[in-house]
Amino acid sequence: MNLEPQLRPYPTRRTVLKTAATAALAVPLLSACVTSGTKDSGGGTEQGEKTTDNPLGVKTDAPLEVVVFKGGYGDDYAIKAETQYTQHYPKAKVDHKGLQKVGEAMQPRFVAGNPPDVVDNTGAGRLDIATLVSAGQAGDLTDLLDAPAFDVPGKKVRETLLPGVVDDGTFGGSTVALNFTYTVWGVWFSKPFFEAKGWTYPKTWAEMLALCETIKKAGVAPWTYQGKYPEYINDPLLSMAAKVGGKDLIKAVDNLEPGAWKQDGLVQAATAFAELAGKNYLMSGSEALSHTEAQAAWCQKKAAFIPCGSWLESEQKGVAPAGFDMVMGAVPALTASDKQPVAAVQAASSESFLVPSKAKNQAGGKEYLRMLFSKASATEFAKANSTLPAVAGATDGLTLSSGLGSVRDAVVAAGDNTFTYRFRTWYAPLAKAVDDATGELVNKRISPADWSTRIQKAADALAKDATVTKYTR
Amino acid sequence: MRHGRWRFLLGALVPALVLHVVFVLSPYAQAFYLSLTDWTGVAGEAHYVGAGNYARLGGDSLFLDAVRNNAVMLVVVPFVTIAIGLGLASLLRKGRGAGGYQIVYFFPQLLSLVVIGVLWGFVYNPNTGLLNSGLRAVGLGSLAQSWLAEPVFALAAVMAVLVWSSVGFYVVLFRAAIDGIPPELYEAALLDGAGAWTTFRRITVPLVRETVQVAFVYLGIAALDGFAVVQVMTVGPGGPDGATEVIGLSLYRNAFTYGKFGYASAMGVALFFATLTLAVLALRAGRRERLELA
Numbered sequence: 186m187n188l189e190p191q192l193r194p195y196p197t198r199r200t201v202l203k204t205a206a207t208a209a210l211a212v213p214l215l216s217a218c219v220t221s222g223t224k225d226s227g228g229g230t231e232q233g234e235k236t237t238d239n240p241l242g243v244k245t246d247a248p249l250e251v252v253v254f255k256g257g258y259g260d261d262y263a264i265k266a267e268t269q270y271t272q273h274y275p276k277a278k279v280d281h282k283g284l285q286k287v288g289e290a291m292q293p294r295f296v297a298g299n300p301p302d303v304v305d306n307t308g309a310g311r312l313d314i315a316t317l318v319s320a321g322q323a324g325d326l327t328d329l330l331d332a333p334a335f336d337v338p339g340k341k342v343r344e345t346l347l348p349g350v351v352d353d354g355t356f357g358g359s360t361v362a363l364n365f366t367y368t369v370w371g372v373w374f375s376k377p378f379f380e381a382k383g384w385t386y387p388k389t390w391a392e393m394l395a396l397c398e399t400i401k402k403a404g405v406a407p408w409t410y411q412g413k414y415p416e417y418i419n420d421p422l423l424s425m426a427a428k429v430g431g432k433d434l435i436k437a438v439d440n441l442e443p444g445a446w447k448q449d450g451l452v453q454a455a456t457a458f459a460e461l462a463g464k465n466y467l468m469s470g471s472e473a474l475s476h477t478e479a480q481a482a483w484c485q486k487k488a489a490f491i492p493c494g495s496w497l498e499s500e501q502k503g504v505a506p507a508g509f510d511m512v513m514g515a516v517p518a519l520t521a522s523d524k525q526p527v528a529a530v531q532a533a534s535s536e537s538f539l540v541p542s543k544a545k546n547q548a549g550g551k552e553y554l555r556m557l558f559s560k561a562s563a564t565e566f567a568k569a570n571s572t573l574p575a576v577a578g579a580t581d582g583l584t585l586s587s588g589l590g591s592v593r594d595a596v597v598a599a600g601d602n603t604f605t606y607r608f609r610t611w612y613a614p615l616a617k618a619v620d621d622a623t624g625e626l627v628n629k630r631i632s633p634a635d636w637s638t639r640i641q642k643a644a645d646a647l648a649k650d651a652t653v654t655k656y657t658r
Numbered sequence: 659m660r661h662g663r664w665r666f667l668l669g670a671l672v673p674a675l676v677l678h679v680v681f682v683l684s685p686y687a688q689a690f691y692l693s694l695t696d697w698t699g700v701a702g703e704a705h706y707v708g709a710g711n712y713a714r715l716g717g718d719s720l721f722l723d724a725v726r727n728n729a730v731m732l733v734v735v736p737f738v739t740i741a742i743g744l745g746l747a748s749l750l751r752k753g754r755g756a757g758g759y760q761i762v763y764f765f766p767q768l769l770s771l772v773v774i775g776v777l778w779g780f781v782y783n784p785n786t787g788l789l790n791s792g793l794r795a796v797g798l799g800s801l802a803q804s805w806l807a808e809p810v811f812a813l814a815a816v817m818a819v820l821v822w823s824s825v826g827f828y829v830v831l832f833r834a835a836i837d838g839i840p841p842e843l844y845e846a847a848l849l850d851g852a853g854a855w856t857t858f859r860r861i862t863v864p865l866v867r868e869t870v871q872v873a874f875v876y877l878g879i880a881a882l883d884g885f886a887v888v889q890v891m892t893v894g895p896g897g898p899d900g901a902t903e904v905i906g907l908s909l910y911r912n913a914f915t916y917g918k919f920g921y922a923s924a925m926g927v928a929l930f931f932a933t934l935t936l937a938v939l940a941l942r943a944g945r946r947e948r949l950e951l952a
């Protein structure tokens with residue numbers, strides 16, 4: 186009996202090394218695949234003559250490819266704008282794609298250098314916009330912004346947009362994305378519920394804490410939040426800080442200035458939310474609830490307040506009982522010397538439309554966006570989706586639901602005092618660090634001082650990291 | 659004739675080989691190459707950065723959390739799964755209605771991991787979940803926890819799901835191995851007056867050792883992954899504060915959220931070597947064990 190083959194342990198050192206060597210040899214042969222896309226297959230080859238009627242110089246017979254995220258808002262609104270486009274340019278063929286996973290589908294096309302002419306880079310699987318910009322994949326939209334608006338005579342496209350929309354799409358001085366929806370963040374409650382209980386929405390944080398005590402005594406949890414995703418409770422915290430410290434505070438944070446996260450406003454706001462948690466005003470168990478679970482509990486009146494963006498009303502369709510009539514309030518003022526008024530709200534646009542820099546029909550893509558961002562198209566969208574579009578005055582004359590109405594009122598009341606932090610889109614890893622820290626803060630595992638120290642450390646590391654493209658505002 | 663045979667052999671082999679090279683070997687090779695670059699995932703070009711991405715791994719506290727968690731999972735998940743699997747399989751050996759039990763144990767194997775993650779997310783819900791409700795129903799309400807939101811319990815909760823989802827498969831596997839043991843051995847043991855425990859320890863365990871070894875490799879690889887369950891179920895995901903972070907999740911986030919495909923590839927390559935080392939060690943140990951038995 187020959188035991189020899191069994192004595193040798195398998196795999197032997199030799200076979201492992203041999204396989205590794207083969208693999209190493211194969212690397213250079215195969216490695217060209219992923220990154221073999223051409224570097225500059227110059228976009229915008231389809232260009233026509235610019236006239237008053239055709240301000241962007243669309244080549245009338247050039248085909249147009251539009252890729253739209255087909256999520257909560259569907260893609261009917263985008264198809265309507267495409268119909269508009271073909272009415273205008275009957276010779277052009279429009280290829281429409283409504284996708285759920287825009288990023289997955291578009292990534293190889295960006296890499297290969299043949300992206301579509303319009304991409305709605307939205308949804309859970311979207312591509313990181315900052316990465317697209319630093320890779321030079323997003324085309325500049327300045328000429329679109331300066332073109333005459335489609336159905337508002339005498340105004341440029343840029344003048345028809347709500348405050349902040351152009352800034353939201355601007356990276357390093359060039360506007361490369363135009364966001365179609367306008368989101369406002371605040372604290373939500375049911376108006377009839379509050380009226381029945383005799384509670385009024387507080388203007389200051391001291392009033393808020395006093396009201397929370399009353400609510401708690403009434404057997405209702407004052408607050409709940411979407412604990413599985415701590416960024417939800419971040420929004421009112423950062424809004425409060427922005428009111429205390431004004432726009433300079435935001436600027437320092439976004440520009441990664443040393444000590445930015447140790448500013449008084451931020452530490453005070455963190456302390457305020459630590460107090461909210463410390464007094465057990467957060468519904469127990471919130472920390473492990475997903476957004477659907479927390480929001481459902483809130484709709485069942487187990488909690489009085491919930492922080493969220495203005496999509497909440499359409500998200501709760503079918504969950505909120507009849508007559509729940511939710512409304513959004515601005516985050517209460519923390520101190521009497523806040524630099525921004527209490528009506529100030531955090532507002533930003535989302536649902537980003539891009540015209541890729543390597544798209545063939547860039548003029549067509551921009552023309553399409555000009556039609557999509559027309560007042561008529563935006564009004565249609567607002568009607569269908571009870572969501573505020575980024576076009577000013579799009580909801581004028583419409584009868585709005587209670588939630589959307591309160592959001593519009595908040596925007597009007599805020600006037601010029603809308604603000605937004607850019608670091609979330611500029612530096613995704615920092616956003617993660619802030620979310621984690623805030624989750625720990627409102628679960629009483631770290632102090633407000635630790636909170637700011639931790640985030641400052643993450644921000645400093647990012648500022649030092651030469652591989653990250655930096656932006657300033 | 660001979661010529662035709664070659665053509666037949668080639669015809670049978672080449673398509674499979676080509677598919678293997680294109681869809682298995684080439685992605686591996688590309689990952690090795692990309693891990694040395696700063697590829698963003700959307701650019702048509704990538705710059706060579708040498709070992710920079712690997713140097714970064716050591717200073718990435720979230721990645722180190724992930725390595726720690728995977729290491730804990732690597733120790734706990736295989737041992738617990740195999741212990742439960744082996745125990746149940748040997749009970750089934752003589753139990754009545756064993757076939758029925760075996761089918762029931764196998765059920766979790768039929769569900770996708772995502773479905774399992776969602777279902778267990780409901781079970782762990784602190785207010786309305788089955789687990790806390792059950793504890794409260796039997797008067798143990800003080801033990802109710804926010805399972806997925808407490809750093810102390812979150813990883814254990816995840817591991818429990820991994821064990822639950824895989825134990826059924828190993829019960830079936832071990833049952834088959836136990837059925838292969840000659841019944842005379844058990845009869846002899848019975849005649850010698852051996853109890854159930856002694857029989858299990860002295861006969862069952864030594865004779866299914868090789869199957870257990872293979873199970874270790876499979877479970878080890880599964881424990882080094884854990885991505886699906888963590889991504890679906892946990893706070894953050896990967897939280898609270900990195901308490902359930904796994905390498906796969908870090909890799910996914912860096913690639914698809916941060917656009918750092920080069921760095922993510924470096925994580926992938928590191929994971930590849932960890933898995934390979936594990937498999938090699940387990941297989942070598944396996945061969946030695948077999949010799950002892952021969």
